Amino acid sequence: MSIIGLCFEGIDPEAYFAYYFEQSGPTHRRLRLYYSDSAELIGYCLLTFDDSHKALSVIGASAGFLPQFRGKNNTFTFSIFEVTKAYLRRPWRTLLYADTMLSPAMFRAMAKNIATVYPTATGSPVESRLYGELNPTGLVSEVNGLPCLKVVGRKTRYSALEVAQFKASKKPEIAHYCALNPNFDKGVALLTVIPVTLGQLLSTAWKQLKHSR
Template sequence: MTLRCVDLAQTNRWLTDRERNAVAGVITSCFANVSSTDYMANYFDSPGAFQRKLRLYFQGDSLVGYCLLVFTEESDAVLIRASAGFLPAYRKGGNTFQFSLTESTKCWLRRPWRKLYYADTMLSPAMYRAIAKNIAIIWPHHRQKTPNVLFERFNSQGNVSQTTATRCLVSVGRVSNYTESDLAAFQASDKPEIRFYQAVNPDFTKGVALFVIAPVHLKQLILTGLKHIRQG
């Protein structure tokens, strides 16, 4: 189904009270063990970000999902953190990939000499696969060598996965509202990204997220483009 999108920016037009309440409703529907007020204060309103980009997804007049990108300066690098949530019927990975890639590329093009990394705490195997199947370079990954130094730097308070020996786990307290049948489908999946995620982060149903990093640079863009050409 085709959704109507509305794009907002922290430095231009930000959330109205009505939009804010609608986003809070999506957050409550998507996650358990989380206060939507605290969540929005942390991701949508906290100081320190020099830019935020937000895409709202509507079915008719009803908000059904959002994708938020938060841009911060981290010493000699720019870090792009992400947050996304969709009502169950609209959880399609492709909804957020194009927006995230486009906005990350725009940020890189403004200052291509700076190191730029997309970072996300992914709460489920489906979230991980939505990115890993579309992007060429992503860590951790079952076919790529993980640069542990980046995880020690950007996730220094996180935990080490026994599977990868990488500090790529982080306790976030909240969990995605998946049904028992959803979880059974993950267990039975033969998709390599789904199986890898569960091996690396077996406690994702207990409030543990996988911390994922993807560099944004010319090599990434070229290889990602070639990957999409090969996939048709």
């Protein structure tokens, strides 16, 4: 639990651990731990699979890394592998990856690798329906008019310099995140939704293939 306290501000590590790692109900979990070359625990990625919704299944995530190791560990490979397995088990059921992202860097890690990621800058009827169902009491973004923001109280441990660098970044995914959620350093998260479909998986595989050339 100590690593949770080192990664986030504004939380009780024990309560956070109990909520994400021990909560009972129609949820199963997959966990990946990351270690340094000296066998020090430096980060984790937890995926939760929630079947409590009648019409769909929702995959949530919690990930954190020690500040000096951020940006050096790829959670994407682990996440896409587990998400693909979940889809293949029940391809007829609507499956959504929905994560309250506090980190522009984490958003970029997903958005640069995935074919379709919500929210977009302009919004759409599909997004409006999804966010209305998943986050009906959420804060509305001034950019796209969608309730895609959520006050979570905690925040990633970023320095003032890191926050300023994110907000001045020219990287498309980070600039997009900061435009939609300028208060990420104040405990506001961007609810990032990724529809998991056969078309999405194939398009993502093609995107990865193009990037590898």
